[in-house]
Amino acid sequence: MEKSKKVTIQDVANYANVSVGTIDRVIHNRGKVSPEKKQKIEEAIKKLNFNPNLIARTLALGSRFLVCALIPSAPHSGHYWSIPKDGLEKAENMYRDFGMVVDIFPFHLFDENSFNSQAQKILEQNPDGVIIAPLFVQESLEFVKKLEEKNIPCVFIDSDIPGQKSLTYIGPDVKQSAYIAAKLLNSVVGKENELLILHMVKGYENAAALKRMEAGFIEFFNEKKGDPTRIHKLTINSTNKDVVFRELTKFYIRNQNIKGVFVTNSKAFLVSDFHLTHELDIRVAGYDLVQENINHLKKGGIDYLISQSPQKQGLKAVQSLFELFVYKKEPGKIQNVPLDIIIRENVDFYINFN
Amino acid sequence: MEKSKKVTIQDVANYANVSVGTIDRVIHNRGKVSPEKKQKIEEAIKKLNFNPNLIARTLALGSRFLVCALIPSAPHSGHYWSIPKDGLEKAENMYRDFGMVVDIFPFHLFDENSFNSQAQKILEQNPDGVIIAPLFVQESLEFVKKLEEKNIPCVFIDSDIPGQKSLTYIGPDVKQSAYIAAKLLNSVVGKENELLILHMVKGYENAAALKRMEAGFIEFFNEKKGDPTRIHKLTINSTNKDVVFRELTKFYIRNQNIKGVFVTNSKAFLVSDFHLTHELDIRVAGYDLVQENINHLKKGGIDYLISQSPQKQGLKAVQSLFELFVYKKEPGKIQNVPLDIIIRENVDFYINFN
């Protein structure tokens, strides 16, 4: 009841007429306590509402937790992957005094080899927990298997590999995000429409995720009543501006009625750039609050961005591991982050807050 | 450099060839240190990158921070004000071991007297900090003045009183939120439109805020090119269902071309209910993820909800005070929270995450 008074282990000891050592044994059920006293102590703990002071506990234990994160490197600030990284670092700061150390092992976005070699390095560290962005399915599964052998818990962020044995997945529901993109795009284009789903990929990464996106996007229009919408698909095997421009030119020449584009990665700004350059009035929806996207959102070349709370992903990943270490609390298998709908009018609040 | 090794005050003492006591004096500049040693110590601190362990510090200080919150009571769970309250409690849990105690003093939403009497009670507590939802302008200003005299920092949440002397305001940019509502509503209604701004108020509360909302809403349509939109206003002095239904009936009989309604409080579900009951195809945009709104959003009677991160408001308010107490860090004067755009398709992620 008395909120302001903190009950200590000593208080419990006094109440139960035993020494703190015995209390401690009960708390951590390390045995060697007579049943009567044990019961009395448990009663005392309940009655006094005793909660061990996490602060003092940490200090006493002097525990260190090493968490290694295997995520893509951010080639420049403002790059998408700098945001989850921020989240990781923020969490590290929050929990540093509790002994948390987060070590980031960046790999090159489209390079399985660098993924593998960094994974190897992590294994050598013998971490207490691992955070991984499993962009390469095959390689990730192998890595996870090795972690499992060593009994190291593992958190997936950004994208999921269904059926894995990870501690938890923290990231978007990609199919639903595409469904939302469809709805948003639909609201800004006219009646009889042709829309484009545009993938830009460099390697073999997340092919399954792209399929789920297409499914989500198309599902919306299947459910929609009213005029049918024709949906095109285009895959460009590059994120290089020149290549993208060339391919878009080719495509638009053959498909002159496109009214909106859904860009399935964080490169919507390239498409917007193309439209602005060629004075095309085509609406764009894409992903992620990277700087170039923000610029084009404000310019009007992008109408909607869906943000998958990238900072929260990093933050929550560390938090989940921390809670596992300290409280033995297992998180839910899937933690879908909010899909923020970003328009020109609310973007600043997302950038500035926190 | 060496991330894993924590430097303690003892390390610094060794490095500078003094005792920990002297280091301590420098850290808290409590004087009584010779200039030479002081300099040497400061250099050592920098070189070793020493940061006092917050854990140990808290333990040693045994400090208690009492924060009192003056916010409206939540008549039932699922009520809007239960969410900021959740944020407050969450923050209290986070910082409890650091000595933070958050005491909530609820007042009745439309009752200045209860506001005043609770304010009085808070003053008697002599808290270290205060969080206040300044729904009653005059009363709030008086309260803030008294706090100022006692040198108690004060955080505003939910709504602002411009020109105040509070530590910080944490809440939405209301005008912008209405602008966004306008844009969203506009995207779901047809071409030539008549829209309604609907206020439901019981007392004198936040009249200025309502004005700012109207301004924001209208601003969008002034800037919009294309067909003009006629905007009606209606104020109902109640949130009672029967009264609201009666007034809406009166209004709709005289204004048969309304295509969308912007509800300026969290009672959009009442309007949706009315529409569903009377089979009216009128779009609705409103505020806040309260349970009834969520239900109607899913039923389709509400199209958009703008959520002003109410939990974050409570959380951040406590955080801001904590950082002031512990790190002497002053927050920015205005911390506008994200304005989340909620639709049926992403609402669940906002409810389930965290």
Add this chain to the structure above:
DNA sequence: AGAATAATTGTGTGCCCACACACTTATGAG
């Protein structure tokens, strides 16, 4: 110079908890 005083600096205790260890009883074997 010697004493008194001021200016520095070091030491020790407590904050609360975990854990190793020491200590005290109870139990069973010989």
Add this chain to the structure above:
DNA sequence: CTCATAAGTGTGTGGGCACACAATTATTCT
């Protein structure tokens, strides 16, 4: 009825820091 062992319980230390107080050194005044 011992002695050895097990079971149960208490004590002490350490962890990093803040702070009161003790101890030391420098300074000033007679």
